[in-house]
Amino acid sequence: NAGVMQNPRHLVRRRGQEARLRCSPMKGHSHVYWYRQLPEEGLKFMVYLQKENIIDESGMPKERFSAEFPKEGPSILRIQQVVRGDSAAYFCASSPARAQYSGANVLTFGAGSRLTVL
Amino acid sequence: SQQGEEDPQALSIQEGENATMNCSYKTSINNLQWYRQNSGRGLVHLILIRSNEREKHSGRLRVTLDTSKKSSSLLITASRAADTASYFCATGRNTPLVFGKGTRLSVIA
Numbered sequence: 702n703a704g705v706m707q708n709p710r711h712l713v714r715r716r717g718q719e720a721r722l723r724c725s726p727m728k729g730h731s732h733v734y735w736y737r738q739l740p741e742e743g744l745k746f747m748v749y750l751q752k753e754n755i756i757d758e759s760g761m762p763k764e765r766f767s768a769e770f771p772k773e774g775p776s777i778l779r780i781q782q783v784v785r786g787d788s789a790a791y792f793c794a795s796s797p798a799r800a801q802y803s804g805a806n807v808l809t810f811g812a813g814s815r816l817t818v819l
Numbered sequence: 820s821q822q823g824e825e826d827p828q829a830l831s832i833q834e835g836e837n838a839t840m841n842c843s844y845k846t847s848i849n850n851l852q853w854y855r856q857n858s859g860r861g862l863v864h865l866i867l868i869r870s871n872e873r874e875k876h877s878g879r880l881r882v883t884l885d886t887s888k889k890s891s892s893l894l895i896t897a898s899r900a901a902d903t904a905s906y907f908c909a910t911g912r913n914t915p916l917v918f919g920k921g922t923r924l925s926v927i928a
Contacts, residue, residue, distance in 0.1 A: 744907070
């Protein structure tokens with residue numbers, strides 16, 4: 702019974718390149734959340750998705766960042782034209798579809814993808 | 820913002836001692852959750868306390884909630900070196916969970 706799977710675990714990109722982070726939710730979970738964590742900081746909410754639908758993207762930067770959760774396959778967080786300030790750990794979490802928002806649900810987190818921008 | 824703020828930012832204790840961490844938040848909540856994060860790893864859910872509960876226990880963990888003061892505390896009794904981690908409170912009311920900056924707990928053997 703695999704948990705939330707994220708890959709890659711570590712990703713190094715040069716400024717201007719694209720970064721793609723993948724997340725497969727826990728079996729039976731249909732809601733996916735992406736959070737970003739800077740060193741010595743808490744987690745900042747980015748986006749909340751169901752399959753083929755973005756529910757809440759209020760934490761996503763307006764430019765260069767996008768997320769999707771297709772009908773088939775993992776959720777993908779895409780960062781275009783990366784800059785050094787994008788260096789962070791990106792965590793994906795999932796929850797079952799018992800409530801519209803995670804305030805009523807416990808989140809199961811993946812191990813994170815650590816992005817380093819040179 | 821419903822962001823929880825943990826206090827203290829860092830805590831260092833001897834193995835066997837109790838560790839207490841506090842969390843304050845700003846608006847009304849449905850529930851409050853505590854998570855643990857070991858260095859370089861993802862967060863792991865520890866315990867959830869509903870807004871109509873005042874205290875909850877899980878093993879060596881004890882959580883209290885005071886909605887009138889908008890605060891919660893996490894007590895870890897008889898701490899072990901393996902409890903060394905960062906601890907976060909998280910709140911949400913019809914919104915995605917919002918996490919504080921956490922308390923970094925070091926338990927010295």
